[in-house]
Amino acid sequence: MNLESAAVLTAPPARTGARTLGVGLLVALIAFAVLVPLLWQGDIARQDYLAILATPNGTYPLGTDHLGRDMLARLSVALRFSLGLAFISVCTAAIPGLLLGILAAWKGGWVDKLLGGVAELFLAVPGLLLVLLIVAVFPGSFVALYSAVALVLWVEYFRMTRALSRTVLASSAVSASQLLGFGPVYIVRRHLWPQLAPVLLTIAAFGAASTIMAIAALGFVSIGVRPPTAELGLMITELLPYYAEAPFVIALPICAIFLTVLALLLITGGRKP
Incomplete structure (x- = not known):
């Protein structure tokens, strides 16, 4: 039995139920975002001036916005x-963060100090402020927003x-694997990843929640993507x-x-990292 299976078996019923609800809700939202363009041939840019701010009807199942655009189509695209x-x-953030964290814990010394110093530089500026600065320099750029x-x-x-890897790498199990001649790939796969994954x-x-x-x-302050x-x-x-x-229309987004x-947040089971 691996660690994830054991965690599921030992998790309280309320936490397991919350995660199940969260997964189901997320799957439903993804299905809505993916299937609506396939099943509903609505044009997100088409303006119907005879149906401005229309309530849900047969032509527009979720109504229209202030320009008469189909809210069903626009909501699926926005999601x-x-x-x-x-x-x-x-x-994109997880891959370098994982690799650099393992490298810092494995090498230690000046490598650890250098990478730790770079991380501290990013922490010195509030996250949202850093995003605002970059997006303000490159307004309307999808690449700038994503980066x-x-x-x-x-x-x-x-x-x-880095914190978890230090503890695992100092364990007797890793020392035994190194004495038996196992390489870094085996140690990461066998010892580090099971501890890091959850x-x-x-x-x-x-x-992902913070990103959304x-x-x-x-978008609300008109700095992100443009109309x-x-x-x-x-x-x-x-x-x-x-x-x-x-x-009703403004309640949709x-x-x-x-x-x-x-x-x-439900998928996390209410547990903070």
């Missing part, structure tokens, strides 16, 4: 954008990996002046952000 960017940013988020996230993976997956879930919130916040791109925060900003006339972040 796909946020989830896709969160996934790419988390993966800024990844730069903020990698530090957590590095610090946690913690890194928890950090990844929190990181950051993207929405940047007519369908993005949840930007949609809220555009619809905010019409909240009294069409509260708000609920999408809430449900996505809730799903990711």
Whole structure:
């Protein structure tokens, strides 16, 4: 039995149920984002001036926005954008953070101090402020937005990996493997990864939730992606002046952000990394 299986068997029923609910909710959101463009041929840019701020009907199942654009199509694209960017940013941050953390713990000495100093430099600037600075220099750039988020996230993976790797590498089990002639790949696969995986997956879930919130916040203050791109925060900003006339329409992107972040936090089981 591996460590993940043991963790599932020993986890309290409430925590296991929360994770199951979170996974189910996330799968439903991903299915909505992926399947709607395949099943519903709505144009996110087409404007119907005869159906501005329309309530849900047969033509527009989720109504329309202030320009008469299909909210069902735009919401699916916005969800796909946020989830896709969160996934790419988390993966891009996790890989260097994991590798550099293992390298720092394995080599120690000046390598550890150098990499630790670089991580401290990133921690000296608040994460959201760093994202704002980069995005402000390159406004409307998808690459800048993605790179800024990844730069903020990698530090957590590095610090946690380095701390756990130090403990594992100092264990007698690793010493025995080294005496038997096993190389670094075997030690990482057999000793380090089973200990790192549960913690890194928890950090990844929190990181994805933070990414989605950051993207929405940047869109809300009109610093992230630019119109007519369908993005949840930007949609809220555009619809905010019409909240009294069409509260249901503005509630859609708000609920999408809430449900996505809730799903990711439930997957962590309420456990902080």
